Amino acid sequence: MTRVLTGITTSGTPHLGNYVGAVRPAIAASRAPDAESFYFLADLHSLVKVQDAARVQRSTLEIAATWLAAGLDPDKVWFYRQSDIPEISELNWFLTCVAGKGALNRAHAYKASVDRNRAEGEDDDSGITAGLFMYPVLMSADILLFNAHKVPVGRDQVQHIEMARDFGQRFNHLFGRDYFTLPEAVIEENVATLPGLDGRKMSKSYDNTIPLFAPRQEMRKLIASIVTDSRAPGEAKEAEGSHVFQLYQAFASSEETAGMRQAFADGIGWGDAKQQLFERIDAEVAPMRERYESLMARPAEVEAMLRDGARRLRAKYATPFLAELRQAVGLRDLSFQAAAGGEAVDKVTLPSFKQYRDTDKRFYFKLLDGEGELLLQSAGFDSPKEAGQLIGVLKLAESANALETPAINVLVPVEKVLVALGHLRQAEG
């Protein structure tokens, strides 16, 4: 199973360029049978750029609704909000403490800000927050916490993935084991970059975007305002290099595209070409727009979906993995001495399984922690062997779903049981 992970910063309203360049290919990729996909709303990252609380909230809802409307299935992929996974922030600190400051000094986004300051005769770091500087570390935490193999990103993000490898590798080296998988950037070569209204790359920073879910009339008006040359109807037009044509191509089949190329050669008027472009886009967007609007009208539903995703993901990966990382760096239960290094294991504090036979003549077991607190209780078995087999399985459990069997009843938060099982494994070597 290949784990594919990507984040979307919640700082704006999704536009056609985001849809064609990121949302549509990612949703197609998420349907691959051999991939486990992680898509998340990078709201902590948005705070680096946006200090407008209402905008962060609105953008988070808009982006979540966009991905869902475009066909993302939260039962098949992990779909969550970064700030709902506190383990990301905790790992961010662990990685901060292994990341080289020099590597961060060389990050493109930071360097570009410094260069701008120098050009303006300002102090190097004028107006630059530590958040901007540390951005690549938080991004590494996003990626490394889930041991992602592949990270689809734009070219501008490749350096960040290299840093994630660097920080992950340093951590592995310092703490003596391959805790982290080293991720690889995936750059989609054949995904189109769309031109915006003025012909430059469609981007919020150029203020030249067409919002994906603009109401029909507004979408039509925006498309009519795309800059073209002044060739009159009847004059042959060059398809290659035309922004109207490029946009059309991003939505059309190859036959439709061939037809449009012919129409350009035959001198289609810009007004007609734009009308056809509008209709082609609307054919793809209209059904999604309906779903989008209904989600936007029910924010509590989107909220519940995101929370549910984060809850399941924490239980399955984040919480037990972070418990392991805390052990690795030395944030440990003081009463528990790791067997490593030859120190004696304090048996009194170790959790233990107790097997017994009850008055109903059936065989049971329970798990107690070092203080004797009851962590889990089994159902009755016909033989001690069956009970023992399940204990064997439980001893290997590293994730919450390994504890999801009707044969046991977990009586405390699952994380506590996982930590106890981890201690047992460590003690037993």
Ligand code: TRP
């Ligand atoms: N920095 C990415 C961007 O601006 C968003 C992002 C945050 C991300 N965390 C990530 C992308 C982790 C991939 C993996 O596009």
